[in-house]
Amino acid sequence: MEKKSRSVTAEGVAIQQTMHQILDAAPKIVDDPISPRLIDTAGETYKSVAAYFESAGRSVRSPFRAVFIMRTRYTEDCLAESLALGVRQYVILGAVLDTFAYRQPGWASAIQVFEVDHPASQEWKRECLQAAKVKIPANLTFAPIDLEITSLRDGLSAADFDFRAPSFFSLLGVTQYLTAEAIESIFGFVQSLPGGSEIVFEIIVPDDLMPAEEASVFRDAASMSAERGEPWLTRLRPIELISKLTERGFSRVTHLSPQAANDRYFRERRDDLAAWSAAQMMRAIV
Ligand SMILES: C[S@@+](CC[C@H](N)C(=O)[O-])C[C@H]1O[C@@H](n2cnc3c(N)ncnc32)[C@H](O)[C@@H]1O
Helix, strand or coil: CCCCCCCCHHHHHHHHHHHHHCCCCCCCCCCCCCCCHCCCCCCHHHHHHHHHHHCCCHHHHHHHHHHHHHHHHHHHHHHHHHHCCCCEEEEEEECCCCCCHHCCCHHHHEEEEEECCCHHHHHHHHHHHHCCCCCCCCCCCECCCCCCCCCHHHHCCCCCCCCCEEEEEEEEEHHHHHEEEEEHHHHHHCCCCCCEEEEEEEECCHHHHCCCHHHHHHHHHHHHHCCCCCCCCCCCHHHHHEEEEEEECCCEEEEECHHHHHHHHHCCCCCCCCCCCEEEEEEEEE
């Protein structure tokens, strides 16, 4: 059955992105002037999240925030690289408050961007954009799709997606909310697209692949999300995904290990940002 209410988890992501803009040292991992405009930093929700992380201590609050900004930065770095190799469409799956389209760099004007999410969540995002007076760019299409109900082929054809163009997909902070079948169907769809198409996605790994402190924070996050009606359904193992996606026929499957993410983005920073093991990035190219 289609979800009638908007996602409540999306706001939490925008809050973490906003905290990065406000609290972390320059240079930012992601320069995002839009997220702070989409949420009320004087409101109760922002204040209670800020207070929770203040009390959680340094070893938790910065690395937790780093999960959100690292996945955004890595994805957009991959997109920039792939655009140079011919990608022409960017589909953000489970986008809700993703801000790429509204702060897009000049190079992105050459691509069509699609935001996919539950219809109710997209409706809410449009209201947030309007209230913040954020302009909807000409190269953005909203594609209201429930990934558990409608196939990407059907949902994107209704949004004038060009199935002949190499296309880039992101799936950030979403796999844990989907069934294994819905995730498989997304992989199958991307794999059916022209060579050079790809998907960059984030997974939450099982507890045995992360230190105890992270496991405890992520168990709390999962139970808070379940209480608010968005249970976590799926955790994935990088090593299993590498063989599965390779068997499916993807020509290049990459796992960004936490160590590699730290080397790439967090080395020599003047703040406590660091990659955690709980949420890890993968990339699969057709
Ligand atoms: C934690 S938010 C992540 C938002 C965004 N990708 C980001 O990183 O800021 C999870 C998102 O997945 C979306 N989502 C979850 N299940 C979905 C489904 N079955 N179909 C479409 N979107 C879904 C939610 O509506 C929500 O926007």
